[in-house]
Amino acid sequence: MLASVVIACYRHESYIEECLETVYRQTFPDIELVVIDDHSPDKSFEVAQRLTKKKSFSKRFVSCTLLRNPLNLGAHCTWNRALSLAKGDLIFFLNSDDAFSKDRIRIFASQYDNEKLFFGFSAVEPIDERGRPITTHQFPTSLRYAIDRARITGSPLSWSFLDSQIAASTGNFVLSRELLRKIGLLSDLKYCHDWEFALRAITVVEPRYVESDRYMYRLHSTNSFRSLSNVAESETRACMSSYCMNAIAQRPINRACLSPINFGDAFYKFIKLHPNFNYWAKQLYAPYQPDHRTVDWNEWTMPPDWR
Template structure:
């Protein structure tokens, strides 16, 4: 099996070398590395270029590519350009300021390489600007709590994605090539492109979770979530609209994801477990839902009864 690691790089000159070194040190042998720099104004591209030109570095990979966008085009375009070049059976995302554990690819490939449709992620360990573990930050605890809550209640993990992006980062995504072919590339969103992508993925296949910390997420002053949080509300609406189209307005491939077609009358009770989803469905789906006819069943869908 060939594993492709795609790296979207932008303005991370302090972290890009460490990031790429963790791909170099992977215990899995057959790895393809694709780096696309989004026209960084700092030395990110030059540092990556120097590393890639080292014979010992490039020789480790089945293939190693470094490209630069002609101008700054945004994260979604950069990810999509890298993905379009990937030839691997399993695709690993990686942010240019983050870090892989040395056995990340081996763990995912050994467990899931036979699954034609696959979408997964691991537990996240936050690190600081020096790469030291952060033990006081709440966000990994909140993500684990959301996942544990799903297990306790017996809810599919796909439901938890309706409340938030529980993988924490685009760089934590792992998926099969066939799933990418089914759901398409990332959408043109500045802040929530990863969440919208995940919501499309879970309508096709139930996500898998590796409990151990195999992705190190770096917290620093220039994290994109800090600078783009002002656009989150509008983009959240776009995410939920996308889910409505893929899971509610038509029959989803994943028969476990939350959908009236999958669960019938019980769907309206399940909504109460997900207040955010309840709110967005009420706004996005209710206005046209009573007049919607499903193509697959050729039956009138049941109007939403909000009490």
Template sequence: MRSSGPIIRSLFAVELRPPMLASVVVACYKHEAYIEECLETVYEQTFPDVELIVVDDHSPDKSFEIARRIVRKKSFARRFVSCTLVRNPLNLGAHCTWNRALSLAKGGMIFFLNSDDMFSKDRIRIFASQHGNEKLFFGFSAVEPIDEAGGRITTHQYPTILRYAIDRARITGSPLSWAFLDSQIAASTGNFVLSRELVRKVGLLSDLKYCHDWEYALRAVTMVEPRYVESDRYMYRLHSTNSYRNLSHVAENETKACMSSYCVHAIARRPVNRACLSPINFGEAFYKFIKLHPNFNYWMKQLYAPYQPDHRTVDWNEWTMPLAWR
């Protein structure tokens, strides 16, 4: 009779497999009207093993006090594997706040969340069930715009624009990483989901006021192809104090910084993600592919092409210094 020992041991090993821990990191700043609703959507997640980390960037309003009242509730704290709330000693900016939150996270998957936005109840469960075993993972979902009262906005063109960029990549057969070269198609830092290992490899968010999320995504896609959940699992709040409205005047300079960063990670060296747009990956075909991305094509001309030794047509001066590859 054939022994059932290996089968029993295999089943037993599966039962003993430790559950995956999901970390939700919340960057909070001056959102006293929204922080409670934001945290409630984390509390209501259908995925069981969650740690919550909230870092307040020295908000001048009552955001920190409201968050502290909520996390001190016994019923709230018991829901989480761990619950951490800290406050920056002074206002350090969004990138520092995210980086501090990431340094505290212990989960295998890390979910970013802005303090004025919300999760759908099944957001963590969907990502964990579909992608929880992937060592390197970068994902995001479709977004649903909401108003200041939390009501759904059906007339705004923002989600349509994002979906168009993603659909265009599918129609043309382009990798989704290429779509990030034109814009931040995930809409916000809060829509990012990364594996712990990818966070370790990508590193910290850069000191950019407006485009820190886009620059971070561009670094991530040089490591792994992004994955997209088509259903609306992130509620993105549009209100008068949105950072994209208040900081749009710095967008051009920071877009240049984003493209410079991508050149360093995907063009000046061999990228880990062999599908991302790079001359090392595609050779001469690279220069044809970039024509499909007008924004990237423009910035490539500004940042990369002028420094090709065989094609330089001007003398070196303060405006034509070579890129300082890191």
């Protein structure tokens, strides 16, 4: 099995070498590396080029590709260019300022087992600018809480993605090539392209969570989420619309995905208790309600009383 690691690089000259080294040190043998630099104004590309030109580095990989966009195209275009070049059966995203644990690819490869449709992510460990673990930050705890809550309640893990992007980052995604063919590339969003992508993925397959493996997520002053928070509200609406179109307006392939077609009246009972999804359905499901039909029960579903 061939594993592809795709990296979208932008303005991370201080971190890109460490990022690439963690791919080099993977215990899994057959890896293809694809790095696309989004016309970084710093020396990110030059640092990556210097490392990939080393014979000892490039020989470790089945293939090693480093390209630079002719101009700054944005994160989603850079990810999509990298994905279009990936040939592996299993594709690993990796942010250029983050890092992999040494067994990450091997662990996911053992979970994958040649499944046609696969979507996974792991636990996240925040690190600082020097690569040291941050034990005081709350966001890993909140992500684990969301996952643990799904386990305790017995609800599918895909439902937790309706609250937030519980994988924390695009770089934490692992998916099969076949799933990528089915759901398509990342959408043109600056802040929420990863969440929208995940919401499309969960309508097709239930996500896998690997607790034993860590994705090292670096927190620093130039994190994209800090600079793009002003567009979060409008892009959240785009994510809502995407999910509704893929899970509500048609039958989802993933039969555990939260949808009126999958769960009938239980869907409405659930969303009344779910603030995020209640809002989604009020704003975006309303146009479909008059024509919606529950296929399994062969009867019309009853829209909830929104008053």
